[in-house]
Amino acid sequence: MTAPLMVDAQQVHKSFGVNEVLKGIDFQVAPGQVICLLGPSGSGKSTFLRCINHLEKINAGRLYVDGELVGYRQVGDKLHELPEKEVARKRTEIGMVFQHFNLFPHMTALGNIMEAPTRVKGEPKDDVRARAMDLLAKVGLADRARAYPRQLSGGQQQRVAIARALAMRPKLMLFDEPTSALDPELVGDVLAVMRDLARSGMTMIVVTHEIGFAREVADTVVFMDGGVVVESGPPSEVISNPQHTRTQAFLSQVL
Amino acid sequence: MTSEVETTRGRPETIRAVPVRHPWRWVAVVVIAVLVAMFAHMLVANPNIHWSVVRKNLFNSLILQGVRMTLELTVISMAVGIVLGVVAAVMRLSRNPIVSGVAWVYVWFFRGTPLLVQIFFWFAFSTFVRNIAFGIPFGPHFDGADSNKVVTLFISGILALALNEGAYMSEIVRAGIVSVDEGQTEAAHALGMTRLQTMWRVVLPQAMRVIIPPTGNEVNSMLKNTSLVSVAGLIDLLAAAQHIYYKNYRIVELLIVASIWYLAMTSAWQIVQYYIERYYGRGSARATPLTPMQRARMLAARGGHYQ
Numbered sequence: 237m238t239a240p241l242m243v244d245a246q247q248v249h250k251s252f253g254v255n256e257v258l259k260g261i262d263f264q265v266a267p268g269q270v271i272c273l274l275g276p277s278g279s280g281k282s283t284f285l286r287c288i289n290h291l292e293k294i295n296a297g298r299l300y301v302d303g304e305l306v307g308y309r310q311v312g313d314k315l316h317e318l319p320e321k322e323v324a325r326k327r328t329e330i331g332m333v334f335q336h337f338n339l340f341p342h343m344t345a346l347g348n349i350m351e352a353p354t355r356v357k358g359e360p361k362d363d364v365r366a367r368a369m370d371l372l373a374k375v376g377l378a379d380r381a382r383a384y385p386r387q388l389s390g391g392q393q394q395r396v397a398i399a400r401a402l403a404m405r406p407k408l409m410l411f412d413e414p415t416s417a418l419d420p421e422l423v424g425d426v427l428a429v430m431r432d433l434a435r436s437g438m439t440m441i442v443v444t445h446e447i448g449f450a451r452e453v454a455d456t457v458v459f460m461d462g463g464v465v466v467e468s469g470p471p472s473e474v475i476s477n478p479q480h481t482r483t484q485a486f487l488s489q490v491l
Numbered sequence: 492m493t494s495e496v497e498t499t500r501g502r503p504e505t506i507r508a509v510p511v512r513h514p515w516r517w518v519a520v521v522v523i524a525v526l527v528a529m530f531a532h533m534l535v536a537n538p539n540i541h542w543s544v545v546r547k548n549l550f551n552s553l554i555l556q557g558v559r560m561t562l563e564l565t566v567i568s569m570a571v572g573i574v575l576g577v578v579a580a581v582m583r584l585s586r587n588p589i590v591s592g593v594a595w596v597y598v599w600f601f602r603g604t605p606l607l608v609q610i611f612f613w614f615a616f617s618t619f620v621r622n623i624a625f626g627i628p629f630g631p632h633f634d635g636a637d638s639n640k641v642v643t644l645f646i647s648g649i650l651a652l653a654l655n656e657g658a659y660m661s662e663i664v665r666a667g668i669v670s671v672d673e674g675q676t677e678a679a680h681a682l683g684m685t686r687l688q689t690m691w692r693v694v695l696p697q698a699m700r701v702i703i704p705p706t707g708n709e710v711n712s713m714l715k716n717t718s719l720v721s722v723a724g725l726i727d728l729l730a731a732a733q734h735i736y737y738k739n740y741r742i743v744e745l746l747i748v749a750s751i752w753y754l755a756m757t758s759a760w761q762i763v764q765y766y767i768e769r770y771y772g773r774g775s776a777r778a779t780p781l782t783p784m785q786r787a788r789m790l791a792a793r794g795g796h797y798q
């Protein structure tokens with residue numbers, strides 16, 4: 237038997253109306269792996285990431301996270317939609333980091349991090365606060381706990397957002413272009429945090445245009461275009477020696 | 492030019508520019524001052540206005556009862572109206588077409604008919620309201636025909652004002668909700684929050700900044716609209732003033748008394764609103780101004796000098 241997969245996508249299809257965005261994605265992630273997802277704009281990278289925590293419903297195919305179907309329960313050969321509570325519970329196991337941070341502006345950095353563990357999981361406040369302060373220290377922002385998001389730089393906000401996701405103790409982290417909205421000199425701090433996280437053994441799927449980061453940190457690089465996976469493999473193959481012309485064309489533009 | 496680099500250059504002299512003059516501002520000030528003086532003179536020196544009557548009636552017990560009635564109607568109707576408005580707004584945004592349809596019809600009806608008509612309607616049905624009032628399980632019991640009537644009238648008035656207010660508030664709340672970036676909802680969902688938790692903890696607190704200023708307007712309108720319930724015999728501030736001037740014919744004086752009270756109440760509300768806005772503005776880009784208390788403390792600490 238092979239090890240249980242953290243993410244197992246089998247022929248995943250997703251349409252918005254008549255516009256089919258994902259056209260049969262096959263994609264496997266083993267626990268502890270770091271996957272970098274590359275591809276041109278509009279290729280469906282964000283959509284696929286959002287399917288994994290059921291922010292989008294897939295139209296066909298099967299998608300499993302840690303051995304369980306995403307968003308559905310299978311009874312016989314019929315799929316039943318999961319009730320909202322169940323969907324929400326499963327999302328607590330998957331952390332997500334967005335391009336535009338999406339911190340809650342009316343809460344401090346500490347408040348942002350403590351919100352979900354206390355409100356969603358009902359953990360005791362003091363435990364959560366201690367953990368949140370640890371996480372803030374880990375992302376290098378221990379002294380900014382009381383700051384509101386608008387008082388932080390973009391890079392600091394994104395690091396708080398990563399800490400917020402980690403506070404739920406997820407088994408899988410999804411990153412959707414976490415550094416694309418940042419000034420170049422702020423990118424490094426965020427990538428450093430992500431690098432540490434990868435070293436600690438976290439399973440990560442990272443949509444990024446940072447080829448250097450992908451080359452250094454990724455176990456597998458997946459190149460998507462037009463709603464399908466065009467090519468995947470270790471960075472030494474996909475980045476340094478791409479086989480498909482579409483991959484070559486894309487890399488020649490971003491490198 | 493020289494290519495030499497000056498290593499020590501003195502700090503340039505501080506700019507002392509002549510400020511732009513605003514002659515028209517001074518013209519405007521003079522014109523307005525004259526108009527205000529004329530108006531004040533007209534009020535104070537007018538032999539037809541007896542200020543002693545104003546002074547005597549300002550704290551007349553009937554007037555004070557009217558103030559109390561106006562305040563009670565405003566506070567309760569507004570509170571119920573806000574709750575109704577939030578519920579209706581959340582319903583309007585529901586994915587369930589029946590739920591959102593019900594909310595739509597509610598807003599359509601209560602915004603589309605005159606408030607006065609709605610008030611008459613509820614008073615006409617006040618017997619029906621009485622049955623409901625007495626049907627409240629474990630609710631208070633009222634004895635005596637007179638108190639029954641007053642209580643029923645009061646509840647009818649609240650019902651009319653609150654249902655109407657709820658319709659307006661629902662649109663204000665809805666505008667607030669849709670003004671919040673969708674990324675906020677998404678981030679909350681990704682953290683495992685349910686739709687209700689997301690609405691309550693993430694969306695509504697941010698929507699408040701958009702909701703409060705027009706709600707402040709609504710409170711002001713409500714303070715004045717409560718006088719419409721006098722058509723059914725409830726004695727609010729304006730009705731109290733009328734009762735008095737029907738007897739002593741001092742119409743202008745009593746209208747001045749009523750206006751003073753209305754202004755006092757709207758001013759008090761303005762102060763409350765300032766603090767509510769401050770609270771919900773926390774974390775916003777614009778620095779929140781100091782409260783008068785903070786300013787006073789700062790002045791004291793600095794020996795009476797700013798900066």
Ligand SMILES: Nc1ncnc2c1ncn2[C@@H]1O[C@H](COP(=O)(O)OP(=O)(O)OP(=O)(O)O)[C@@H](O)[C@H]1O
Binds near residue numbers: 255275277283
């Ligand atoms: N909610 C939606 N409704 C309709 N169409 C959508 C929606 N979300 C995405 N799309 C469409 O799906 C396609 C893929 O979008 P997606 O955001 O997944 O691309 P992407 O690979 O993440 O691109 P980028 O690098 O620009 O972020 C686009 O053509 C987009 O217009």
Ligand SMILES: [Mg+2]
Binds near residue numbers: 281282283412413
């Ligand atoms: Mg994207």
